[in-house]
Amino acid sequence: MKTRVHVTLKNGVLDPQGKAIHHALETLGFDGVNDVRQGKLIELDLDENVTDAEIEDMCRKLLANMVIEDFEIEKEAA
Amino acid sequence: MKSAVIVFPGSNCDRDMAVALEAATGTKPHMVWHRETELPEGLGLIALPGGFSYGDYLRSGAIGANSPVMREVKAAAERGVAILGVCNGFQLLTEAGLLPGALLRNAGIRFVCRDVPLTVASSQTAFTSRYQADEEISIPVAHHDGNYFADDDTLNRLEGEGRIVFRYAENVNGSARDIAGIVNEAGNVLGMMPHPERMIEPAHGGKDGRRLFEGLVEALA
Structure with a gap:
């Protein structure tokens, strides 16, 4: 079962990489970009018997750092 | 005093740390590979060195913080053993909680x-007894991820409890409240981004880092 974990910085946590991307987009002439935040996409290939609670546990214990990041779990429809 | 340096794949300041510990304690530290499940007995000090454990994959220190030896490091911290984390070592300590x-x-x-x-x-910690409060010292930094972040409640608590040990006189990385190093509540775990082990003899450009090790050895004796 393919599961995607999106890890993003919490609101209010400075994202200098997002700022640099934002600046580069402006340099390329793209207007109307108000803000850029960079995150991570982690793809997991899981056995069917892995529970939602276990996936959450993986996120809290390793995939995301709850001090600075949020996560969102997206399960691919079977 | 017996000391140990934990070595991770990607550590690169482990030998510098060993030189500093040997200079201060008079004994070579144990070099402990991160896969070990036991620490040498009778350790007074454990150092987590700088470097790029696991190539900073996922987040700096995130993978190494889950290495087998870290369970023993946590248990030692709870027993009151002094733990010094420098640079990647500081990142490992925050990731390990x-x-x-x-x-x-x-x-x-x-x-x-x-x-x-x-x-x-x-100057009220075991790590800083050889320094004067508010003294300005010079220590090198070498990092990409040194911008200390915590929520306001945590920062206020650190400040109120006197747990901010070093501040940047010149904030080079954006750290909240200029924080360069903090201790845990019990005062036996110090994490700092600057490298005291790289400033222990005149050839390094100064000896401001040496006092940390000497003071610590004295405090733990």
């Missing part, structure tokens, strides 16, 4: 590698 907060990418994005003036914010 032994210190609060996190180290973010430097605000200016650049890797910063140079001597930086620090203020000794507390």
Whole structure:
């Protein structure tokens, strides 16, 4: 079962990489970009018997750092 | 005093740390590979060195913080053994939950590698007994992810409890409240981004880092 974990910085946590991307987009002439935040996409290939609670546990214990990041779990429809 | 340096794949300041510990304690430290499930007996001090454990994959220190030896390091911290985490060692300590907060990418994005003036914010710890409060010292930094972050409640608590040990006199990475180093509640775990082991003899450009090791050995004797 393919599961995607999106890890993003919490609101209010400075994202200098997002700022640099934002600046580069402006340099390329793209207007109307108000803000850029960079995150991570982690793809997991899981056995069917892995529970939602276990996936959450993986996120809290390793995939995301709850001090600075949020996560969102997206399960691919079977 | 018996000491140990934990070595991770990607550690690169482990030997510098060993030289500093040997100079201060008179004995070579045990070099402990991160896969070990036991620590040598009778350790007074455990150092987590700088470097790029696991290539900073996922987040700096995130993978190493889950290495087998870290369970023993946590248990030692609870027993009151002194733990010194420098640079990647500080990142490992926050990821392992032994210190609060996190180290973010430097605000200016650049890797910063140079001597930086620090203020000794507390001389009341086992690590800083050889420094004067508010003394300015010079210690090198070399990091990409040294921007200390914690929520306001945590920062206020650190400040109120006197747990901010070093501050940047010149904030080179955007750290909240200029924080360069903090201790845990019990005061036996110090994490700091600057490298005291790289400033222990005149050839390094100064000896401001040496006093940390000497003071610590004296405090633990």
